[in-house]
Amino acid sequence: MNLHDQNEPGWDTPTPLGTHSTLPPFPAHCLPDWVAAFVEAIAEETQTPVDAAGCVALAALSTAAGGRAIVQVRGTYTEPVNLFTVVALPPASRKSAVFKALTSPILKVEAELTERIKPQIVEAELAQSIAAGVADKAKSKAIGSKGAPDALADASDAVAAIEDIEVPVLPQLVADDVTPERAASILCDQGGRLAVLSAEGGIFQILAGRYSGAPNFDLFLKGHAGDMLRVDRRDRTEHVESAILTLGLAVQPDVIREIATGPGFRGKGLLGRFLYSLPESNIGSRNVDPDPVPEDVAATYEERLTRMVVHLFDWTDPIRLQLSPEADELRLDYARRLEPRLHPRTGDLGHMSDWAGKSVGAIVRIAALLHLADNPTDGYRLPIAGDTMAAAIRIGEYFTRHAEAAFDHMGADPEVERARLLLGWIERKQVSRFTVREAFRGLPRSAFRKASDVRPALETLEGYGWIAAEPPPPRNPNGGRTPSPAYQVHPQISGPGA
Numbered sequence: 001m002n003l004h005d006q007n008e009p010g011w012d013t014p015t016p017l018g019t020h021s022t023l024p025p026f027p028a029h030c031l032p033d034w035v036a037a038f039v040e041a042i043a044e045e046t047q048t049p050v051d052a053a054g055c056v057a058l059a060a061l062s063t064a065a066g067g068r069a070i071v072q073v074r075g076t077y078t079e080p081v082n083l084f085t086v087v088a089l090p091p092a093s094r095k096s097a098v099f100k101a102l103t104s105p106i107l108k109v110e111a112e113l114t115e116r117i118k119p120q121i122v123e124a125e126l127a128q129s130i131a132a133g134v135a136d137k138a139k140s141k142a143i144g145s146k147g148a149p150d151a152l153a154d155a156s157d158a159v160a161a162i163e164d165i166e167v168p169v170l171p172q173l174v175a176d177d178v179t180p181e182r183a184a185s186i187l188c189d190q191g192g193r194l195a196v197l198s199a200e201g202g203i204f205q206i207l208a209g210r211y212s213g214a215p216n217f218d219l220f221l222k223g224h225a226g227d228m229l230r231v232d233r234r235d236r237t238e239h240v241e242s243a244i245l246t247l248g249l250a251v252q253p254d255v256i257r258e259i260a261t262g263p264g265f266r267g268k269g270l271l272g273r274f275l276y277s278l279p280e281s282n283i284g285s286r287n288v289d290p291d292p293v294p295e296d297v298a299a300t301y302e303e304r305l306t307r308m309v310v311h312l313f314d315w316t317d318p319i320r321l322q323l324s325p326e327a328d329e330l331r332l333d334y335a336r337r338l339e340p341r342l343h344p345r346t347g348d349l350g351h352m353s354d355w356a357g358k359s360v361g362a363i364v365r366i367a368a369l370l371h372l373a374d375n376p377t378d379g380y381r382l383p384i385a386g387d388t389m390a391a392a393i394r395i396g397e398y399f400t401r402h403a404e405a406a407f408d409h410m411g412a413d414p415e416v417e418r419a420r421l422l423l424g425w426i427e428r429k430q431v432s433r434f435t436v437r438e439a440f441r442g443l444p445r446s447a448f449r450k451a452s453d454v455r456p457a458l459e460t461l462e463g464y465g466w467i468a469a470e471p472p473p474p475r476n477p478n479g480g481r482t483p484s485p486a487y488q489v490h491p492q493i494s495g496p497g498a
Contacts, residue, residue, distance in 0.1 A: 014465035026054035030391035038301035041293040047286035049279035056102040059248025061369040067193030067244035068312040069319040080226035084247040087277040095199040095250040113171040124167040192240035201251030260410030272354035276406035308376035319380040326386030352407040367392035419460035437484035
């Protein structure tokens with residue numbers, strides 16, 4: 001058999017490094033029916049992977065509920081109800097159309113809330129103006145009385161009355177291209193909640209210091225965890241007890257790899273907070289005449305999401321959601337199965353434990369969002385059901401598979417990275433066959449200190465189908481040095497004439 005003839009059996013198409021198998025599509029059926037129907041219909045109309053609409057839909061639910069609910073998991077352990085999602089799609093993938101369709105009800109509600117608040121702002125500003133006039137007269141009277149105690153007290157009370165009048169701020173649920181400093185100010189103004197939703201990845205460059213010259217992750221770290229935030233302004237200091245930030249982003253695939261090398265992105269823990277989605281692009285195989293979204297499906301989505309936003313908007317103290325015994329047992333069972341996978345040496349998720357260690361919490365948050373989407377007005381009265389937790393776990397498993405691919409793409413798995421170095425050497429040499437000794441001589445000592453270090457990389461490449469081991473060489477009957485093991489190279493690299 002000629003191993004270098006691609007038409008001969010023996011060589012299958014090699015699997016790209018870091019892709020152990022085809023990544024699963026987003027499980028839209030795990031979403032509430034009204035969300036799932038719209039997600040699938042938008043994916044059809046825009047001819048985009050269902051993953052894009054599914055991830056943006058979760059970000060939309062997080063925008064509606066973020067800052068207005070927490071999950072009382074067990075004892076003092078609570079989870080806020082907000083998510084960071086990022087989906088990677090190539091250019092011309094119609095990301096903006098998906099974002100607009102899924103988030104337009106939120107922007108519409110924001111505009112309606114603004115119109116509702118405007119009269120209150122006018123009234124409060126008028127009251128402030130009147131109080132200021134009263135205060136001016138009281139101060140003048142106190143000055144004219146040469147500091148009489150009663151006049152001073154009246155003036156002091158009049159000035160305090162101005163400060164007691166609060167002027168409402170215009171509601172802002174969503175921001176786009178915003179600096180961390182500006183986002184922090186908006187979040188404080190909005191009572192501790194904000195969503196950054198964008199069909200581009202510019203926020204990563206902003207976080208890396210595009211405008212400030214230095215990375216600034218504090219708001220996003222605190223906003224994911226729901227920590228206290230303090231903002232110092234020129235005239236006053238503001239703080240919120242629990243800052244809740246939602247991120248829903250769509251970026252180009254190369255951005256996923258670039259952010260891993262950004263200063264502090266992983267060391268500070270930001271990369272471990274995102275739910276990643278890396279769907280396969282369908283550009284080139286799209287239906288040019290797809291079915292539009294049915295009117296009733298679009299109307300139901302807008303009505304249900306609007307109801308969820310409006311109902312939760314006026315809550316000041318967050319709703320405390322409880323897990324049913326069935327939901328909690330499913331959570332614990334998932335956590336038990338996950339724990340050994342986090343081991344730094346033997347666990348398959350050990351190289352990305354900063355992400356996987358937060359996956360149980362992410363599943364709890366997803367379950368809460370699914371619960372509130374099903375019960376937007378009385379969800380606080382009902383515990384999160386077992387079926388809802390099971391659906392959240394399915395979605396969590398989807399994100400785990402995609403996170404593995406994302407972290408492989410970032411170069412987070414050292415074994416895959418060493419295999420890439422070996423594959424790069426093979427591609428540069430354009431050889432059809434090589435020995436372990438030849439490979440070791442050509443590879444960098446920073447990654448391969450001794451010849452035995454090459455073995456795992458060889459096994460990885462062989463498992464992915466890039467190389468094939470030759471039968472072990474026979475021992476020299478006259479003694480001497482044992483021949484080095486040799487490998488054949490896939491003809492996709494070497495070519496038939498190599």
